[in-house]
Structures are given as C-alpha cells and as structure tokens.
Amino acid sequence: MSGIKTAIAGTLESNDIMITVSPSRQEGKNTIAVESIVMRQFGPAIIAAIEDSLTQFEVGFVHIDARDRGALECTIKARMEAALLRYKELPS
Amino acid sequence: MQEFREIITRRDHAEARELLRAAGLDAPEGAAFGLGCYEDGFLGGVGFLAGNILCGICIHPSRRGAGLAAGIVSRLIQHAAAQGRHKLLLFTSAAEMPKFQEIGLKLVAQSPHAALLEFGQPDCAAWLEDMRGVLQEQRQAMPTAAYGQTGAIVMNANPFTLGHLHLVRAALQRCVYLCVFVVEEDASVFPFDVRLALVRQGLGQEPRAIVLPAGPYMVSRASFPSYFTGKTAHSRIHAELDSTIFAVRIAKVLDIGVRFVGQEPSCEVTARYNAALKEILPQHGVVCVEIERLSSDTHAISASRVRELLAGPDADLARDDLRKLVPETTLGFVQSDAMLGIRNALRKHQNIY
Missing domain, CATH: 3.40.630.30 (Gcn5-related N-acetyltransferase (GNAT))
Incomplete structure (x- = not known):
C-alpha cells in the first residue's frame, strides 16, 4: 500500500477519462500529467479543462494524472469535480 | 442490460x-x-x-x-x-x-x-529514481573513493545464513559496490523486516555492500509468481520476464553491470531462474556470474536446512549444527524469544517456504 493520499474518479472506458489526484510533486504548484488517445488534437483543451477545475475547487497543490479515452469537456469537468471533492474528504 | x-x-x-x-x-x-x-x-x-x-x-x-x-x-x-x-x-x-x-x-x-x-504511483520510473537517490547517497558515504563497477544480488534470506555471507563476499571480490536486494514480498516464514534486519546485521562488516529492499519489480508476486507458488509449470516464462525487467529497467537506471547468483542444487524453480538470468542478462549488456555454494561438511548450506533445524526441538538450537550454518547475528536472533512465533509456524507447516 502506498500510504499516499490519493483519490480516483472516472473510468478507462471509451468517451471517459480517469482522474487520479495526489499531493503535488513540486512545492508551490500544481502538476498535471495527461495521457490521451487524442493528445495531438485536443491535448491543450484537456489541460485547460483540468486547470479550470483546479481553480474552481481549491484543494491546495496537487498532482493530476489523467488517462483520457476521448472524453468530452463536460465529462472531464465532472470527473475532475468528483476526484477533487473525494480528495478533499480524505484525511491527510 | x-x-x-x-x-x-x-x-x-x-x-x-x-x-x-x-x-x-x-x-x-x-x-x-x-x-x-x-x-x-x-x-x-x-x-x-x-x-x-x-x-x-x-x-x-x-x-x-x-x-x-x-x-x-x-x-x-x-x-x-x-x-x-x-x-x-x-x-x-x-x-x-x-x-x-x-x-x-x-x-x-x-x-x-x-x-x-x-x-498508479509510484510507477517503475519513480521507484527507480528513488532507489538511485538512496544508492548515490550510500556510495558517497563510503570510504572507497574509486569509481568502479556496481554489482547486484537478489536474495530472500529466509533467514540470512553463512551461505549468503559467502556469496556476498565472493561477489565483492568482483565489483566495487554491491547492491544486496532483499525480496520484499511477505510470503516467507521470516517476515520482511526481520529478513532485512538480519541481512543488514550480517553484512555490518562489509561496508561496500549496500542492503536495499527489492521492491515490486524483483522476484515479487507480480514479476515472478511461480517463485511463491513453487509450481514449475510457468516458471520459465516468469523467470524470463523477471530477468528482462532487471536488465532493461533496473540495471540500466541503477548502473548495475553484473548480477551474481548462488548456484542452486535443489530448488527447481530457482535453478530455472538462474538459467534464465544467464541467458537474458548478457543480451542486454549485463554480466551474470554464478557463484558456487559454500558447504558445511558434506551438505550445502541452505536456509531451508536452517528452517528444518528451527522446526525441531529446542535442544537443537544449542547444537553446533546451527552454528555451522548461520552467522552470530542470525544465531542471536533465532535463539531469542522473538523467534517463538516463527518457530511455531515452522512446526505447524512442515514444508512452509
């Protein structure tokens, strides 16, 4: 068991995205790692949607790991919201 | 639906x-x-x-x-x-x-x-980065300033015997630093923390040997399932995968040039593992050296022989047999009260791994 505070939302199914939230790797900033089947066309849009959610839900500095399987923007935001709220509820 | x-x-x-x-x-x-x-x-x-x-x-x-x-x-x-x-x-x-x-x-x-x-995290790359940091620190703290080849041994050490000590000393003659990885999977009668501590104590006089946990990528339930079930059916396939992971991921990042294995006379799965290592490591530029086992009288020293003695009556603990098999550090532990639970487990399951 890793013992690191981590929250997950979403799935690896088509048209979905799996978001994993854990403490940031670099002090004083959020870190984001995205892997997507449509990285070339939509990579920047996916990162923008993730950053939007991070500003909306204050959870301190975190690392976001996103495995995207072609999710729409609304799906990305919904998964981000669920993952961040779950992360907030975890004991640190 | x-x-x-x-x-x-x-x-x-x-x-x-x-x-x-x-x-x-x-x-x-x-x-x-x-x-x-x-x-x-x-x-x-x-x-x-x-x-x-x-x-x-x-x-x-x-x-x-x-x-x-x-x-x-x-x-x-x-x-x-x-x-x-x-x-x-x-x-x-x-x-x-x-x-x-x-x-x-x-x-x-x-x-x-x-x-x-x-x-998920930490993944193999992150884990290797951590290990490299630890290794770097230990190397710098060492008296030898000379840069030279790093070798590696992976051992279960269940528990640490004179055979393991012999293997490490023989390996140290062929490299400057030696990583001694202790199998982390808790599937043996001696728990991981005890095995690790006994290896550390047993190698206290060998400053060039660096004792580290083997983590999830060396002889673990994932990389080498049949090592723990003892079944030979897929052991060749498992051994090949474990060897490949060592060669292409671990040796590369940790800068390990040579892997040492102890010659295996009895356990078939381990013998196959050695064969796979000898075949696969050189394909990726890592040397594999097999070291002959140390014998006491006529028997090869093995941890399984030690476990057999420990499963026997208390009187056996004082006998010279045990002294011929394990170093002082391990002897001290197996004669202590901390061993009662382990000895009971050994007696209950005669063939426990």
Whole structure:
C-alpha cells in the first residue's frame, strides 16, 4: 500500500477519462500529467479543462494524472469535480 | 442490460472458472476479489484483484472488442483505491499486452512470452529514481573513493545464513559496490523486516555492500509468481520476464553491470531462474556470474536446512549444527524469544517456504 493520499474518479472506458489526484510533486504548484488517445488534437483543451477545475475547487497543490479515452469537456469537468471533492474528504 | 457486479455465489464462480478455462487461463488462487460483467444474465467478461495484482482478466470470445475489459479494469482500480491501494500490477502474455496498454496501463517491460504492466504511483520510473537517490547517497558515504563497477544480488534470506555471507563476499571480490536486494514480498516464514534486519546485521562488516529492499519489480508476486507458488509449470516464462525487467529497467537506471547468483542444487524453480538470468542478462549488456555454494561438511548450506533445524526441538538450537550454518547475528536472533512465533509456524507447516 502506498500510504499516499490519493483519490480516483472516472473510468478507462471509451468517451471517459480517469482522474487520479495526489499531493503535488513540486512545492508551490500544481502538476498535471495527461495521457490521451487524442493528445495531438485536443491535448491543450484537456489541460485547460483540468486547470479550470483546479481553480474552481481549491484543494491546495496537487498532482493530476489523467488517462483520457476521448472524453468530452463536460465529462472531464465532472470527473475532475468528483476526484477533487473525494480528495478533499480524505484525511491527510 | 449491462451490469458489473462482484462474483459471489458458487454458480458465479463456476461460470467464471469455465470462461477462464476456455481461454486457457487458471482461476486466481487465494482470496481474490472477482468482478463480472453480466449482460442480461450472460457473463461477458471477468477480472480479479488479489492484493495489488490485477489477474484473470478474460472476455468471452463473442464479446471481445466491445470495451468490456476497460470497464472491468476501471472498476477493479476503483475497488483497489477504496481499500487504499493505488499502485497495481498486471502480468499478462506478450500477445495480450497491447490491449492493456491501449486501455491505459503502462508497460514495465516485456519478454518474448510475457509482459508486466502497471497503473498508479509510484510507477517503475519513480521507484527507480528513488532507489538511485538512496544508492548515490550510500556510495558517497563510503570510504572507497574509486569509481568502479556496481554489482547486484537478489536474495530472500529466509533467514540470512553463512551461505549468503559467502556469496556476498565472493561477489565483492568482483565489483566495487554491491547492491544486496532483499525480496520484499511477505510470503516467507521470516517476515520482511526481520529478513532485512538480519541481512543488514550480517553484512555490518562489509561496508561496500549496500542492503536495499527489492521492491515490486524483483522476484515479487507480480514479476515472478511461480517463485511463491513453487509450481514449475510457468516458471520459465516468469523467470524470463523477471530477468528482462532487471536488465532493461533496473540495471540500466541503477548502473548495475553484473548480477551474481548462488548456484542452486535443489530448488527447481530457482535453478530455472538462474538459467534464465544467464541467458537474458548478457543480451542486454549485463554480466551474470554464478557463484558456487559454500558447504558445511558434506551438505550445502541452505536456509531451508536452517528452517528444518528451527522446526525441531529446542535442544537443537544449542547444537553446533546451527552454528555451522548461520552467522552470530542470525544465531542471536533465532535463539531469542522473538523467534517463538516463527518457530511455531515452522512446526505447524512442515514444508512452509
């Protein structure tokens, strides 16, 4: 068991995205790692949607790991919201 | 209607076993969490989670290509996360590997027949970075200023014997630094922390030997399942994969040029492992050196012989036999009260590994 505070939302199914939230790797900033089947066309849009959610839900500095399987923007935001709220509820 | 639910009833299990059997897979052993994808009552696919290992993921031939595997793996990941497990490993055949990679699992390494994939953090790259940091620190703290080849040994040390000490000393003659990796999987009668402590104490006089936990990528339940079940059926395939991971990931990042193994006269799985290491490591530029075992009188010194003695009556502990097999440090521990639990376990299961 890793013992690191981590929250997950979403799935690896088509048209979905799996978001994993854990403490940031670099002090004083959020870190984001995205892997997507449509990285070339939509990579920047996916990162923008993730950053939007991070500003909306204050959870301190975190690392976001996103495995995207072609999710729409609304799906990305919904998964981000669920993952961040779950992360907030975890004991640190 | 499609529904993902736990495989619970006897009928569910029989159905799942049948699906696996038809695909040439064994049902997972031990207590595993099983998940089925049911479509109007028809079992379209199954998958299991045993500890931090994803296994037995199998889709009915008529339902392949419909994304069922992604659904099953996702839910197993969520189930594991709810239990606080965020780092998962999957062992599969080389032919199936691309499908799992496509789903979003990351490849650790692949051999001609098998592959190991992972999900979550710390992944292999992060773990190796950590190990490299620890190693670097230890090397700098050492009296030898000379730069030279780093070697490695992986041992279970259940418990640490004079045979292990001999192996380390022989290896140290052939390299400047020696990483001694202690198998981390807690499947042996001596718990991991005890095994690690006894190796550290036993090598206290050998400053060039650096004792480290072997982590999840060296002789673990994921990289080398048959080492723990003792079954020889797939041991060659497992041994090849473990050797490949060592060569292409571990040796590369930790700058290890030579791997030492102790000659294995009795255990078939270990003998096959040695053979695989000798064949595969040189293909990737890592030398593999087999060192002859140390014998006491006529018997080879082995940890299994030590365990046999420990399972016997208390009087055996004072006998000279044991003294010929283990160093003072291990002897002190096995004669202490801390051993009572371990000795009882040994007596209960005569053949415990």
